[in-house]
Amino acid sequence: MKTAALVLSVVAVLSFSLPDPASAQGRPKIVVFTKNVTNPFWKAVRVGADKAGKELGADIEHAAPTKPDNIEEQTRLVEDWIVRKPAAMVFVPVDFKALVPSIQKVNQAGIPVVVFSNRMSDVDFVTYVGSDDETIGYEITKYLIKSIGGKGKIVHIDGVPAAITAQNRKKGLERALKEYPQVELLASQPGNYRRLPATQVFENLMQRFPVIDGVVCANDDMAVGVAEALAAAGRGAKTKVVGIDAIPDGVAAIVSGKMQASADYSGHDQGYLATAAAIRHLRGEKLPKDIALPVVIVEQANAKPWTVPVEEKPVPDWSKVLQSQGGRS
Amino acid sequence: MTTAAPAAVLRSWRMPDVPGAAYLVVILVGVFATANADFLSARNLGNVALQAAALTILSLGMTLVILTEGIDLSLGAVLGLCGVVAAILLVSYGASLPAAMAAAMLVGVTAGMCNGVLVAYAGMPPFIVTLGMYGMAQSLAMVLTSGNSVTGLPPAVRWFNEGSWIGTPVPILAVLAVFGATWLLLHRTRFGRYIFAIGGNRHALELAGVRVRVWLVAVYAYAALLAALASLIMTARMNAAHPTIAIGLEFDAIAAVILGGTSFEKGRGGIGGTLLGAIAIAVLRNGLNLIGLSTEWQVAVVGLVIVTAVALDALRGRV
Amino acid sequence: MIASVQRLPADVLFVVFTRTAFVAALVALLALATPHFLTVDNIVIVLRQAALQFLIAAGLTLVVITGGIDLSVGAVLGLAACVAATFIANGAVGLGIAAALAVGLACGVVNGALVAYVGIPSFIATYGMLWVAHGLGYVFMNGEVIHGFPAGFRFVGAGFVAGMPVPVLVAAGLIVALHVVLHLTRFGRALYAIGGNAVAARLTGMPTRRHLVTVYALSGMLAAVAGLVVIARVNAADSGTGEELLLTAIAAVCLGGTSLFGGAGGIAGTAIGSLILALVVNGMNMLGIATLWQAFAMGAIVILAVLADVSFHRRRT
Numbered sequence: 001m002k003t004a005a006l007v008l009s010v011v012a013v014l015s016f017s018l019p020d021p022a023s024a025q026g027r028p029k030i031v032v033f034t035k036n037v038t039n040p041f042w043k044a045v046r047v048g049a050d051k052a053g054k055e056l057g058a059d060i061e062h063a064a065p066t067k068p069d070n071i072e073e074q075t076r077l078v079e080d081w082i083v084r085k086p087a088a089m090v091f092v093p094v095d096f097k098a099l100v101p102s103i104q105k106v107n108q109a110g111i112p113v114v115v116f117s118n119r120m121s122d123v124d125f126v127t128y129v130g131s132d133d134e135t136i137g138y139e140i141t142k143y144l145i146k147s148i149g150g151k152g153k154i155v156h157i158d159g160v161p162a163a164i165t166a167q168n169r170k171k172g173l174e175r176a177l178k179e180y181p182q183v184e185l186l187a188s189q190p191g192n193y194r195r196l197p198a199t200q201v202f203e204n205l206m207q208r209f210p211v212i213d214g215v216v217c218a219n220d221d222m223a224v225g226v227a228e229a230l231a232a233a234g235r236g237a238k239t240k241v242v243g244i245d246a247i248p249d250g251v252a253a254i255v256s257g258k259m260q261a262s263a264d265y266s267g268h269d270q271g272y273l274a275t276a277a278a279i280r281h282l283r284g285e286k287l288p289k290d291i292a293l294p295v296v297i298v299e300q301a302n303a304k305p306w307t308v309p310v311e312e313k314p315v316p317d318w319s320k321v322l323q324s325q326g327g328r329s
Numbered sequence: 330m331t332t333a334a335p336a337a338v339l340r341s342w343r344m345p346d347v348p349g350a351a352y353l354v355v356i357l358v359g360v361f362a363t364a365n366a367d368f369l370s371a372r373n374l375g376n377v378a379l380q381a382a383a384l385t386i387l388s389l390g391m392t393l394v395i396l397t398e399g400i401d402l403s404l405g406a407v408l409g410l411c412g413v414v415a416a417i418l419l420v421s422y423g424a425s426l427p428a429a430m431a432a433a434m435l436v437g438v439t440a441g442m443c444n445g446v447l448v449a450y451a452g453m454p455p456f457i458v459t460l461g462m463y464g465m466a467q468s469l470a471m472v473l474t475s476g477n478s479v480t481g482l483p484p485a486v487r488w489f490n491e492g493s494w495i496g497t498p499v500p501i502l503a504v505l506a507v508f509g510a511t512w513l514l515l516h517r518t519r520f521g522r523y524i525f526a527i528g529g530n531r532h533a534l535e536l537a538g539v540r541v542r543v544w545l546v547a548v549y550a551y552a553a554l555l556a557a558l559a560s561l562i563m564t565a566r567m568n569a570a571h572p573t574i575a576i577g578l579e580f581d582a583i584a585a586v587i588l589g590g591t592s593f594e595k596g597r598g599g600i601g602g603t604l605l606g607a608i609a610i611a612v613l614r615n616g617l618n619l620i621g622l623s624t625e626w627q628v629a630v631v632g633l634v635i636v637t638a639v640a641l642d643a644l645r646g647r648v
Numbered sequence: 649m650i651a652s653v654q655r656l657p658a659d660v661l662f663v664v665f666t667r668t669a670f671v672a673a674l675v676a677l678l679a680l681a682t683p684h685f686l687t688v689d690n691i692v693i694v695l696r697q698a699a700l701q702f703l704i705a706a707g708l709t710l711v712v713i714t715g716g717i718d719l720s721v722g723a724v725l726g727l728a729a730c731v732a733a734t735f736i737a738n739g740a741v742g743l744g745i746a747a748a749l750a751v752g753l754a755c756g757v758v759n760g761a762l763v764a765y766v767g768i769p770s771f772i773a774t775y776g777m778l779w780v781a782h783g784l785g786y787v788f789m790n791g792e793v794i795h796g797f798p799a800g801f802r803f804v805g806a807g808f809v810a811g812m813p814v815p816v817l818v819a820a821g822l823i824v825a826l827h828v829v830l831h832l833t834r835f836g837r838a839l840y841a842i843g844g845n846a847v848a849a850r851l852t853g854m855p856t857r858r859h860l861v862t863v864y865a866l867s868g869m870l871a872a873v874a875g876l877v878v879i880a881r882v883n884a885a886d887s888g889t890g891e892e893l894l895l896t897a898i899a900a901v902c903l904g905g906t907s908l909f910g911g912a913g914g915i916a917g918t919a920i921g922s923l924i925l926a927l928v929v930n931g932m933n934m935l936g937i938a939t940l941w942q943a944f945a946m947g948a949i950v951i952l953a954v955l956a957d958v959s960f961h962r963r964r965t
Contacts, residue, residue, distance in 0.1 A: 037624050038888035043791030064624045066631065066783075068888065071567065071574055076380050080618035083373045084365075097478040098567035098574075101487075161940075162476035162571075190939055195882045197892065200697055204933035207690040208682070224795075225882055232806050233689070249795040249884060400771075447951065452962065456717075457902045457954050464899075464947025471940040580775060593769050625786035632779025635772065636762065643767040 028087030028282055029059045032275060033077070035094050036068035039193070039221070040247055041267045044310045045117075048271030049090065051315050056279045058087075069094045069160075078102040082109050088126075088278040090271075092117045096164045112281055116274035117267075118164045126281045129274040131265050131293045133165045136244055137172020137216075139295050140263040142179070144214045144242045147260055151182035152213030155205055157226060159193040159218035166193075166218050169244065173216055186212065191222040198222035199229050206233060217243045220250030220262050227258040246298045251306040254298060264296040264306070272315045280318075288325045348590030349642040350605035353634070354612060361616030368619055375498070379490070379566075381611035382500035383408075383575070385604060386559040388582040388589075389511045390552030392603045395586050396596055397527040397548055399448060399455035404556045404582065405575040406466035407440045412560035413470050416479035416570030419486070426485055434557045440466060441553025445546030463579075470572030478569040490565035500562050507555060511600055514551075524548060528596020584635050585610055590642065609638075659912040662960045663905035666953070667920040671927065678931045685934055692813060698926035699819035702919050703877055704890075705897040705904075706822055707870030709918045710863050712901050713830070713911035715843040716763060716770035718864065721871040722894035723781035724755045726887065729875030730785050733794040733885035741801045748872040755781055756868025760861030778894075785887045795884035805880025815877050819919070822870075826915045839863060844910050900925055902950050905957050912957075924949065 032049040034042035046062055053060035063081060065073035074094050081089065082105060089111055093099035096118050103123040106113055116129040144154065156173060159166035170188070177185055186209050191198025198217065206212065206229065215230075217223035223243025230236045236258060243250050246264040253259040270293065277287055298306050305313075361368045387404055394401045415433035418424035424432070440462060447458040492499045515521035523544045526534045535541050556575075564570045585606035591598025613634055617627045679686040704721055711718040728748040735744030755777055762773035807814045830836035838859050841849040850856045871890075879885045901907060903924055904917025913921075928945050 036888075037786050037791055038789075038886055038891075040791055040793045040886065046791065061621060062623070063618075066624055066628045067577055068891075070577075071571055072383075072563070072578070075566065076376075076614065077618060079376045079380070080373075080615055083367045083370065083376065084619060084621075085367075095478050095567075095569070095571060097480045098569040098571055101566065101568045160476070162474075162478070187936065189933065194888065194892070195884060196878065196889075199882060200929070201933060201939070203693050203697075204690075204930050207684045207687065207693060207930075208934050208936075210684075221793075224884070228806075228883055247793070249793060252796065447955070451955055452958050453951075453954055454907060457907060457950060460895075460898060460902065461947035461951035461954075464895075464943040464950070468941055468944030468947070471943075472938070476940065584772065584775065587769065587772050593771065625783060625790070627783070628786055629780045629783025632776040632781075632783065635779070636768065636776030639768050639772050639776075640762065640766045 027057055027059050028279070029061065029084075030088045030090060030275060030278055031061050031063050031081050031084075031086045032090040032271065033074070033092055034062065034064045035074075035092060037064050038068050041219075041245055041265070044247075044267035045092075045271035047310050048266075048268040048273075048315070049275040052272045052275035052279065055315070056276060058275075058279045058282075060275065061086075065094070071095050071098045074099060075102045078106060082106060082111065085109075086111060087282055088112045088114065090114045090116065090274045090278050093120055095162065096120050112278065114274045114278045114281070116270050127277050127287045127289055127291055129270055129277060129291045129293075131270070131295060133168035134172040134175070135295050136263045136265060137169030138176050139172070139297060140242050140244060140261065141173040141176035141216050143261055143297050143299075144216055144240060145176060145180050145183050147240055148183075148213045150180055153184045153186050153209065153211060154214040154216060155186050155202070155209070155212050156188035157198050157202060157215060157217045157222050158188055158190040159222075161190050163193075166190075169218050191217070191225075193219050193221060195221045195225040199225035202226045202229050203233075206230075206235065212239050214240045215242070217241065219243060219265075220245040220247045223259055223262065224249050224253050227253050231258055246296075246306050248307070248309070251298060251303055254300055254303050255307065257300065261297050261299040264298055266293065268310050268313050269293055269316050273318075273321060276318055288322065291321060291325060293321075294324070348588070348602040348605060349638045349645075350585075350588040350590065350602055350609045352641075353588065353609040353638045354605055357609060357612045357616055361612070361619060365616075365619045368616060373615070373619070377608075377611050377615045379498060379500050380615065381607050382504050383559040383563050383566075384578060384581055384585065384611065385504050385607040386507050386555050386562070387575075387578060388585040388603045388607045389507055389600055390555035391579070391582040392586050392589070392591055392598065392600050393511070393515070393524055393548050394455070394552050395528075395583070395591050395593060396524050396598060397545060398531075398594060398596060399545075399548070400459065400583065400593075401444065401549065401552050402456065402459040402579055403440065403444060403462035403466055404552060405577060405579040406463045406470065407437055407553050408556040408560045408563070408575040408578065409570075409572045410440070410466045410470040410473075411437045411557040412564045412570040412574060413474050413479055413572050415560070416482060416564060417473060419483060420479055420481045426483065430561065433560060434554055437553040437557030437560075438550045441550035441556075442546055444553070445549035448549065449542035449545035467573065467576065474570075474572050476572065478567070478571045480569045482564070482568060482570075486561075487565050487568060489561045503558065503562060507558065508600065508604060515600065520544060520547065525596055530596075581610055582607075588635065588638055588642075610635075658964065659905075659908075659910075659957070659961055660914070663913045663917050663957060664920070666956055667904070667917065667924065670953075671920065671924060674924070674927045674931065678927070678934065681931075682934050685931070688811075690930070690934075692811070692816075694923075694926050694930045695816045696813040697930065698919075698923040699813070699815040700874070700877060700881065701893075701896060701900055701926060702819045702922035703815070703822065703874035704871060704893050705900040705918045705922055706819075706826060706874075706915065707867030708897050709901050709904070709906050709915055710826070710830075710839060711770070711867050712906050713839045713843045713914070714860060714863055715846065716860075716864075717774060717898075718759065718867045719771065719774040719894065720755060720759060720777035720781055721867060721874075721897055722890045722892070723778045723785070724752055724868050724890075725871040725875040725878070725893065726890035727755070727781045727785040727788070728752045728872035729879045729885045729889050730789050730794070730887060732872075732876055733797070733879055736797050736801050736879075737794050739798060741798060744801075745876060748876055749869050752868035752870070752872030752875075753865050754868070756865035757861055759868065760864030763864065764857040764860035782887075782891075789885075789887040791887070793884055793886040797880065797883055802880050802883060805877045805882070815881070818873075818877060823915055823919050830914055835859060835862070840911055896925055896946070899946050899950050903953050905953070908954065908957055908961070 589602025
């Protein structure tokens, strides 16, 4: 008897304090998936997505695994969200192959999907929004090579080797290297997109190679760590560092001169555009199959707009972005 | 401060002597069913059952290990290794499905036997042995695949997750079969009696002339074999094998076993409780997703629930 | 009873001897394999990486001596670091350090109370705390990164004193301090007694429960100190800080021989264990061996080391 009372009271208390699942009449509920809640890149995605929801009149909910980048968890999240019947799903896979069956289930359930940042094959999606990682890798490597005079020795600090972003960025790096035979790639080692591992890997590489002219890092979190390691060793002047993402402390490092450049991989813009695409699709607008963001290299000269915190960044102009896709639908 | 007062209060409520996991499942189902109309839908309950399958199978093997006062931290990594070995054989070497499955199980049993031999014959602490095996198995799996998923599997593989037989999905059948087999093993064979005895009083068993070490190796081999089986289900679910697919799952399995009332130290417990523990964890995670609790808070709530449930059991004197 | 005490020093000697021999062998091997290894710069780097590793494993060693485990050290490190970072980035360095220690203390006390007073196995209690600390860290940071600390604070992680990185000096100081605590104080000896036989210890009138709470509190606070050094090193804090450091910390403690035979190895063992792990990583980077093999190397080394300890112990029995 007392047990039953305990159970009932717990149920009563909790059900009154739980979030109200009902969505307002007319406002579609859209779930935006991100890979984790630790990397500020995905925070920027969520901020952009929320802005799109606010501007275009949709309720945005977020889904990310509790264990960062966990495949099994993201699979469960997708399955659980199918039960909740969202109007649309904005999705980035933590593994572009392993999440295919889950998105196929979403397709079967008739929920429209917008994929962003990491391409997926064998699934139906309304549109893909993203920057092309291969082009980004190519452009940022080319920038570095040019800044060291077209010849010299460089090191590559890779992201998580299994991530499609890391693989494509590396492909871009290799394409750039082919164009500059006088540049030697001393080593390519993963820093797993994290600052401390990248710093320690690079420190060890600094010992192995007394002369390093440039470092290409697969993201800014690692690039800043590498730049700090160079500065601490007094080698900052002799080695140029570039990264990808243009996150706040990467931009700060560029402004202060510790880093040379970063390729903008705007989570904020991707989040906004992908979510806006989903909402517009629900309204019946026609969308191109691919919405590609241009590659922008952030360097000291043009860094100012990127020093603005992500909440205050202006959202991209939808019609301009669509126009620039020109004939790619 | 002693445990006497709160323990006495809880005992005074004359709660039946059932593991905390049972209450946990009831409370969680009650809360989530009230909070979200879709929780009790056929689709969702079906999802939960499938989501719990791999964890349950892993936890059943883990129960046996913990009953012998051991622990196996390598099961998640071994699961990943078995999965990628089978997948690579299927994709790159054109092996048949039964051959790939056999290979996966062979890999699992080998890893388990290595664990068992080091624990039983070298006398090393299971924590350390399986920690080392975790590192080695994970590395091997990553090197074999360069960290990538292995795809391009023959369509027959998906039967292990999507298929059904006599109206029941295959993963559920697998769980039932493994549960049945493990139950028979524990309660109807000499092996099972030895498992309980090794945990309770190993020395007495040795004095009785039983070759305890052999049976201990068998326990770890069995747990790893179950990990290999679970890898088939997970590979089918993702239609891909990934080396780190189950890293961390062994911790949830350990939590499921303890929630289910099996003790680390007294050779006491059983697989019925483990089943409830695994279901509790699956229901908890599913329910938190359905009510839309933010990821950040979910992480904290999961830890809180596990600790609270075990604490209540401890206060009742059941740990 | 007397026989087992007499047995203890030999086990400790064996651990220290074998680990030192292994370090010497590794150093010799790497020095021969590449000229870049045995340079002052590189040795300093290895020492700093080892020191960082040791700081996290130090508190864990104390817990393991009592027969428990603290799985929450990485998560507590991260949470403490994030809380501290918010203060320190705004210039309130003293407040930040105090906040970090307070977080470590609070988490540790909760762990200790759960283990000692509620009777939950340390594995589950600290596993739950791992999740809670991670979760609170995520909520607190809300996906942001805090970066840019004052130079005075950064000195703790990135600075040098007489050519030695500050973290190495902090670690050295900690080794001495903890060694003294373990072997020259009643509290320290109580920890060994609890690890040997907790029931017997309590029957002798020892306040074992209070000691357990203290030891987990120490583990939490030392994790917080490690967190401060880490963020001073990388000049940034986010909710992922410390996540990857738990398993290597456990490996360092196991390598140091502490988890066996009444805590043989102790703090010195953990320190050497941390050094070995740092040497292995450094060596693998130097030789260009793929990072994917590092976990294998660490797992194999831990097993071999403990196997040696156990075999030696048995041969003497």
